Amino acid sequence: MASREIIRYDNSPLLRLAKILTPIFLAVYLVWTLLPLFIMVMASMKDLLDAFDTPDAGDWGGVAMFFDFTPTLKHYYVLFAENNFGVYLFNSLVASLGSALVAVTLGSMAAYSLARMEFRGKKDLLFWIISTRMAPMVAVTVPLYAIFRSLDLVGTLPGLILAFTTFNLPFAIWILKGFFENVPYAIEEAAQVDGCTRFQAFLTIVPLVAPGVGAFLVLCILFAWNDFLFATIIGSGGAKTLPAATKELVQPQNIDWGKIMAAGVITTAPMIPLGLLVRKYLVAGLTMGAVRE
Amino acid sequence: MSGENVSKRHPIFTADAWGFRASEQMPETINRSPSKLFYVYLMAPAIALLAAITIYPFLWLIYMSLHKVKLGPVDDKWVGLKNYAKLLSDAKYFEGWVLLGKYSSMCLTFEIIIGVTLAVILNNSRFEKPLVTLFLMPMMVSPVVAGLLWFYLYNGTFGWYHWLFESLGLLGGASILGRPETALYGIVIVDVWQWTPLITLITLAGLKRVPQDQLEASMVDGSSPIRNFFSVSLPNIFPFLLIAILLRFMDNFRFIDAILALTGGGPADSTKLLPVYLFDVSFKFFKLGRGGAIAFSLLVVTIILGLILVRIFEDPARKQAMSAQD
Numbered sequence: 001m002a003s004r005e006i007i008r009y010d011n012s013p014l015l016r017l018a019k020i021l022t023p024i025f026l027a028v029y030l031v032w033t034l035l036p037l038f039i040m041v042m043a044s045m046k047d048l049l050d051a052f053d054t055p056d057a058g059d060w061g062g063v064a065m066f067f068d069f070t071p072t073l074k075h076y077y078v079l080f081a082e083n084n085f086g087v088y089l090f091n092s093l094v095a096s097l098g099s100a101l102v103a104v105t106l107g108s109m110a111a112y113s114l115a116r117m118e119f120r121g122k123k124d125l126l127f128w129i130i131s132t133r134m135a136p137m138v139a140v141t142v143p144l145y146a147i148f149r150s151l152d153l154v155g156t157l158p159g160l161i162l163a164f165t166t167f168n169l170p171f172a173i174w175i176l177k178g179f180f181e182n183v184p185y186a187i188e189e190a191a192q193v194d195g196c197t198r199f200q201a202f203l204t205i206v207p208l209v210a211p212g213v214g215a216f217l218v219l220c221i222l223f224a225w226n227d228f229l230f231a232t233i234i235g236s237g238g239a240k241t242l243p244a245a246t247k248e249l250v251q252p253q254n255i256d257w258g259k260i261m262a263a264g265v266i267t268t269a270p271m272i273p274l275g276l277l278v279r280k281y282l283v284a285g286l287t288m289g290a291v292r293e
Numbered sequence: 294m295s296g297e298n299v300s301k302r303h304p305i306f307t308a309d310a311w312g313f314r315a316s317e318q319m320p321e322t323i324n325r326s327p328s329k330l331f332y333v334y335l336m337a338p339a340i341a342l343l344a345a346i347t348i349y350p351f352l353w354l355i356y357m358s359l360h361k362v363k364l365g366p367v368d369d370k371w372v373g374l375k376n377y378a379k380l381l382s383d384a385k386y387f388e389g390w391v392l393l394g395k396y397s398s399m400c401l402t403f404e405i406i407i408g409v410t411l412a413v414i415l416n417n418s419r420f421e422k423p424l425v426t427l428f429l430m431p432m433m434v435s436p437v438v439a440g441l442l443w444f445y446l447y448n449g450t451f452g453w454y455h456w457l458f459e460s461l462g463l464l465g466g467a468s469i470l471g472r473p474e475t476a477l478y479g480i481v482i483v484d485v486w487q488w489t490p491l492i493t494l495i496t497l498a499g500l501k502r503v504p505q506d507q508l509e510a511s512m513v514d515g516s517s518p519i520r521n522f523f524s525v526s527l528p529n530i531f532p533f534l535l536i537a538i539l540l541r542f543m544d545n546f547r548f549i550d551a552i553l554a555l556t557g558g559g560p561a562d563s564t565k566l567l568p569v570y571l572f573d574v575s576f577k578f579f580k581l582g583r584g585g586a587i588a589f590s591l592l593v594v595t596i597i598l599g600l601i602l603v604r605i606f607e608d609p610a611r612k613q614a615m616s617a618q619d
Binding site: 012014015022025026029030032033034036037039040043052053054055057058059060066102106107109110112113114116117125126127129130131132134135136137138139140141142143144146147162163165166169170173198199222225226227228229233242243244246247250257260261264267268271272274275276279282283286287288290291292293 | 329331332333335336338339340342343346347349350351353354357407410411414418424426427428429430431432433434435436437438441442443444445446448450451452453455456459460466486490491494495497498499501517518519533536537540543546547548549550553554568571572575576581584585587588589591592595596598599600602603605606
């Protein structure tokens with residue numbers, strides 16, 4: 001990294017142009033990224049229909065209208081008081097945390113074994129595991145719904161946890177396998193030499209992998225929390241989660257935008273800090289461990 | 294060194310105890326040790342659960358695709374490959390593939406151009422860390438919420454982005470999602486908004502591993518920064534981009550949440566990508582047999598893409614290049 005400073009280019013006109021354009025590009029991109037989120041938060045605090053009006057086309061000064069409203073938390077209040085969002089929030093929490101815990105507990109056990117044991121057909125087993133994670137959600141939903149209906153799991157939290165586990169468990173196994181592979185076997189071996197049993201030896205490396213396992217637990221929560229398709233089809237009825245409930249607020253007529261945006265904020269708000277918390281593991285998590293930072 | 298000699302030594306004096314071995318990853322002692330069963334026990338619960346929730350549904354899917362599935366107490370009727378044969382004469386099915394390809398390639402083109410540009414700029418920026426943190430926020434948004442948010446922004450009466458398009462003289466006053474000619478662009482924009490940061494993050498990880506000596510050598514030879522990028526950096530980040538492309542491509546097969554919130558496949562089926570069509574066939578028209586056949590074909594293509602991805606994952610040369618620390 002230090003050697004980067006050595007590289008200096010002459011001030012060619014092209015480079016000077018790039019120097020001017022770079023901040024502009026960054027500024028435009030920043031606005032493009034954050035503006036929709038900003039509008040969502042603002043709209044969630046608008047009540048009267050007038051507040052949602054947009055100016056006439058081409059009336060650039062009319063942008064001021066966007067800020068012309070009395071902020072209110074009415075929509076948030078109504079969502080919890082009348083639309084059962086407390087229940088949906090609870091469902092979201094239980095379903096995502098439940099599936100993340102199942103996935104990471106079972107997943108880390110399996111991942112550890114797969115990292116340490118060599119056997120014939122291991123590659124095929126691994127490919128099967130990752131392929132279950134890659135399957136298109138809609139394609140999986142149809143048979144899963146049919147099976148869960150016959151087991152009376154549709155519309156229940158255990159059913160939803162199980163459904164989320166179909167994508168979280170293969171994710172956890174695959175990513176944690178790579179993680180355990182980076183822990184030298186010598187540590188466990190030394191522990192065994194010191195008289196630990198095989199299981200105690202496994203426990204000696206737990207503190208080493210704990211931060212990573214924790215981060216991937218958070219990612220599993222994020223994936224499950226943000227899911228819509230399973231939540232709306234497997235969870236329909238008794239186990240509706242926040243994304244499914246938010247979508248249901250959309251009516252064919254007289255859409256209450258303020259309310260929908262408030263529901264969007266409720267769904268999104270907890271996930272942004274969680275995502276930033278595991279920032280270091282985000283790239284590994286989102287690329288199934290193929291790319292590490 | 295005789296065998297006798299070794300056995301007398303305290304274990305701490307052996308090379309193994311200090312972790313000096315040719316292959317750290319896969320010590321040969323494991324294969325000989327009786328504790329193999331230990332690993333099998335650890336692995337069993339996860340594999341059993343995964344099999345129950347994936348293989349069983351997969352068999353169900355094949356069963357459904359070979360039957361005329363009747364809802365209610367009537368028995369399903371065996372129809373053989375009829376569901377598949379019908380797909381061959383289903384224009385919407387082929388249109389679904391075409392739209393899926395069009396959508397994916399449009400998303401990827403924009404995401405790669407913007408994402409790589411951004412990564413190159415950020416890599417040379419003092420503000421890399423705070424900016425990346427801000428940029429990656431859209432990725433945390435639930436795709437269905439992202440869809441609903443943009444559905445509002447595009448709204449013909451209240452949407453601020455609609456107003457912006459109108460003010461700029463684009464679209465001639467029609468809502469972007471309201472016309473078959475533009476609706477596809479509408480959903481592409483949302484995907485680009487949400488997932489460009491992923492490409493940026495992956496590219497940044499790649500740029501950090503471009504060997505400095507190569508860059509310096511190229512500079513000493515007098516090449517311009519632009520030439521430098523195309524002949525040194527780009528070949529080095531290519532494997533990273535390849536993975537990014539495949540992952541995004543597969544995600545476009547996987548997730549239709551945003552599209553369901555934005556258009557639901559309309560207007561005039563102009564955004565009815567294959568997974569969206571599958572959703573309609575299964576959950577709107579309840580033709581589970583035909584849905585099974587579509588799902589099966591979609592799965593086969595995904596598995597082929599997955600095989601390619603894993604091939605790249607496990608390519609030793611790539612692995613070495615991508616995990617090398619500077």
